[in-house]
Amino acid sequence: MNIESRKDLVRIVDNLQEDEISETVNRRIREFEELHAKSNKEWFNELCFCLLTANSSARLGMNIQNYMAKIDGFLTCDQKELSKILKHMGHRFYEKRAEYIVLARNNAADIKDKITNMENEFTAREWLVKNIKGIGYKESSHFLRNVGYKRLAILDKHILRIMCSSCIIDVPKTLTRKRYLNIEQEFISLADEVGLTLAELDLYLWYTQTGEVLK
Template identity: 40%
Template sequence: MIPAKEEIQRVKPEVERYVRQRISEFKSLRENNLTTFDFRPFVNIEPYQADIFSEACFCILTANSSAVLGIKLQKEIGVDGFKSYPEEKLFEIIRKKGHRFAHQRAERIVKLREKENFLLKIAKEKDGKEAREKLVKEIYGYGYKEASHFLRNIGFNDVAIIDRHISRFLFEKGLVKPRKTITKKVYLECEQALEKIASDLELTQAELDLYIFYIKTGKVLK
């Protein structure tokens, strides 16, 4: 088995330009509250715009689902739709795309509208880990993974997204012990292991996540 750092170095030349592009899109989202995402050639979908609120909704949609489905829904619903569509319309769009938890996700998106100003304030925080604690406390349904996902996608570089792809990568490389569930303690243990890899490779946590996701899926998404 190829050690973690060596495997990341092996794939880096293949996808470095896509990783840099994605990081630039995230940075624009944080600085301007607007960005244009282009996921080609990994997903056959035309570029589209997203703002900070729609990105928080995207992170709700990808939980227990997939990034590809979340991307398709984010494009179809659009910046204005996340803020204005009735819950019933959101439900129908999400259901038709095949999401298993369409009703719950539509309900959460409508509820999140109450927190739009809070999300814009979070984007101005300096420390990602402190911002994550505030999100977990304030946003209904956000755990460490969802909060970290949102923060990374709006330009924070210092938090890790411990999903099934990342945890499996760490387990396979022998960097953490296999666990059946990812508790807060396990999450922070995994994040610490990733911080060491990122430091050794002179990458940010945000960049490292995109490389590992590519190793596990063959795609650079978000």
């Protein structure tokens, strides 16, 4: 898609809301809402998925997540075994991700309870960044979106690229906390302009870059 200005981007998103892809976006949002009502264990499973997608792909993360669900591997495999499985399934950073998942188990039993008792998703994001090794602002926003929160921006490479190409932001050299939150405000402004939640806008923009609506 040829996107050279904010106006181009708004037009494309408006058109997609009238397209059949909107049904897929709406279905995915309903899945996130349904996950919000599920157990601590299922929230932890989603947290592990988000740990796996950092510097990797959502598709690979989903493949690993689906396999692990069959053997309850995120909770039961020791670090060595987990590392071996991740390597076999093609994850580049299999040792580090195995380490992060094992460390995250300290919060597996009550991850949902902790987050839902916090003031809001912004407070929850700060807690995740501080307490879950391997989770930054992007990954914590991703996790919270996938468990039903809708007011956080997931500033991955696809979203940053499209915001740069449409002249909404300059190319960020690094994503410090301050820079992340500033860009998030621009994303909020864009979402308001097209009448979408941040969760919905993310899925539409991801589709323009990848041709898929994953999670």
